Amino acid sequence: MSTRAAQFQATVRRREPLADHLVRLVLGGLDGFESSGVPDEWVGLVVPGQFQSRYYTVRSFDAGELTLDVVVHDVGLVTEWAMRDCVGDSVVITEPKASFDPPAGATWLLLVGDLTAMPAMARIAETRPDLTTYVIAEVPDDLSGYLPTHAQVTWLEPPSAGQSALAEVVEGIDWPAGEGYFWMAGESAQMRAIRKHLMREVRLPTSHYDVMGYWRATAGRQPRAVDPGPIWRAGKAAGKSDEQIWAEYDAAREATDG
Ligand SMILES: Cc1cc2nc3c(=O)[nH]c(=O)nc-3n(C[C@H](O)[C@H](O)[C@H](O)COP(=O)(O)OP(=O)(O)OC[C@H]3O[C@@H](n4cnc5c(N)ncnc54)[C@H](O)[C@@H]3O)c2cc1C
Numbered sequence: 001m002s003t004r005a006a007q008f009q010a011t012v013r014r015r016e017p018l019a020d021h022l023v024r025l026v027l028g029g030l031d032g033f034e035s036s037g038v039p040d041e042w043v044g045l046v047v048p049g050q051f052q053s054r055y056y057t058v059r060s061f062d063a064g065e066l067t068l069d070v071v072v073h074d075v076g077l078v079t080e081w082a083m084r085d086c087v088g089d090s091v092v093i094t095e096p097k098a099s100f101d102p103p104a105g106a107t108w109l110l111l112v113g114d115l116t117a118m119p120a121m122a123r124i125a126e127t128r129p130d131l132t133t134y135v136i137a138e139v140p141d142d143l144s145g146y147l148p149t150h151a152q153v154t155w156l157e158p159p160s161a162g163q164s165a166l167a168e169v170v171e172g173i174d175w176p177a178g179e180g181y182f183w184m185a186g187e188s189a190q191m192r193a194i195r196k197h198l199m200r201e202v203r204l205p206t207s208h209y210d211v212m213g214y215w216r217a218t219a220g221r222q223p224r225a226v227d228p229g230p231i232w233r234a235g236k237a238a239g240k241s242d243e244q245i246w247a248e249y250d251a252a253r254e255a256t257d258g
Pocket of ligand 1: 042054055056057058069070071072073074075076077078079080115116117119120213214215216217218228
């Protein structure tokens, strides 16, 4: 099986700042691009003059336009590009991959994440209004209108000294009764700790959660971003659980630091 993802040329049609740290980019072009329909689907984005991809959630794909909500942090390959006027720029997008897969009997969703997880959490909540949805979001900006109103949201203050409180908050969760699905994304080292907690303390079956390392705390630009797509496809083809696949993704990214 080929692990090379299909690629699509796109042009930035609009750039709309949503908050101090979040910029919406609306892309057109994209001949042949198709959404998987799974609400946490992501694409690779290659910006002008670069060969490396960074990964972004498909906030929406509608009438041929692909919307990505991009976090701008201190430094970074996409960050620095998205901070300036990039309307009219040509970019490359890879075919979407997705992970969200709640069990058929789920009655609730618990979504936890930082700013990078907001696009996926918003789209998941919009897509599944039939489920009681709890969100725990640790974000630096006021994004109160960003999530659908049926979601019951706990907003956490952003970390002051760079240390996120998300892991601690998850360890103290009062879990909803009945069958449900836990979805979380954020900084990789924290996500590893959360997976251990879910496995060892909460004893959630791996089919009932997804915990994804969306970015890695390193100094300066990431040495090389690892594409989660091939790892995902190969893992699925080999019958691995989401848990195993995302742990392998973390390990692959750690290997690029060496
Ligand atoms: C499946 C998936 C879906 C994702 N969806 C989204 C999305 O919808 N929106 C989105 O904005 N991001 C999303 N991300 C995260 C995004 O790919 C990373 O944050 C990426 O590193 C940003 O690239 P960059 O070029 O701006 O910074 P890089 O060049 O990759 O990194 C530069 C520096 O910034 C630090 N850094 C990287 N990301 C962050 C961050 N988020 N906060 C603080 N410091 C950071 C790094 O540690 C490094 O020191 C997703 C990631 C994955 C794997």
